Amino acid sequence: MAEYLLGGAKMLAEVCPKCGAPMFEVKGKRMCVVCAETGKNSVETAKTAPDSKYPDTLRVITPKYAAAPVKSVPVSDDIPARLDALILQFCARAEGEPDPSRCLSYMECIRTAAEARVMLNR
Structure with a gap:
């Protein structure tokens, strides 16, 4: 979402009917950036219990930066x-x-x- 905001998108007061995330206006078009990015990021699906009130699948979105290896940074004592x-x-x-x-x-x-x-x- 931050990348879209920095790119000039406008966050709207509406929410996405699919995922509940805030809707954005990007270049004159209304869109859900979470649903749009789902195809770009790795998505894992987990099944829920059949008698659950929640949907049959749960989407876990892993941002691009989370997949990058973490490098340790040397810290100076001074x-x-x-x-x-x-x-x-x-x-x-x-x-x-x-x-x-x-x-x-x-x-x-x-x-x-x-x-x-x-x-x-x-």
Whole structure:
């Protein structure tokens, strides 16, 4: 769904009668992106009990990114120190910045770096 939104599609307030996902308007056409992508992604089917109130089949959609192998990323031990230095640099820039909008941008960067620092300490 995110790929369609980023591509300019519009999410509608209607839901797909087949799968219940939100409907989208893509290039003037109304469509269910989940049903459209079902053919592109791997789909597994599981049978349910015959007396169940649910449909006979259950579709499990595996996104493209989930099938990709996960690569481990090396993490540097000096990240907290580098974040601290970055926060200090942004503080110095914000202190001498005459433009309020740029100062606000620096403050947002400081907040983001500080939040990352807190998450690393957990």
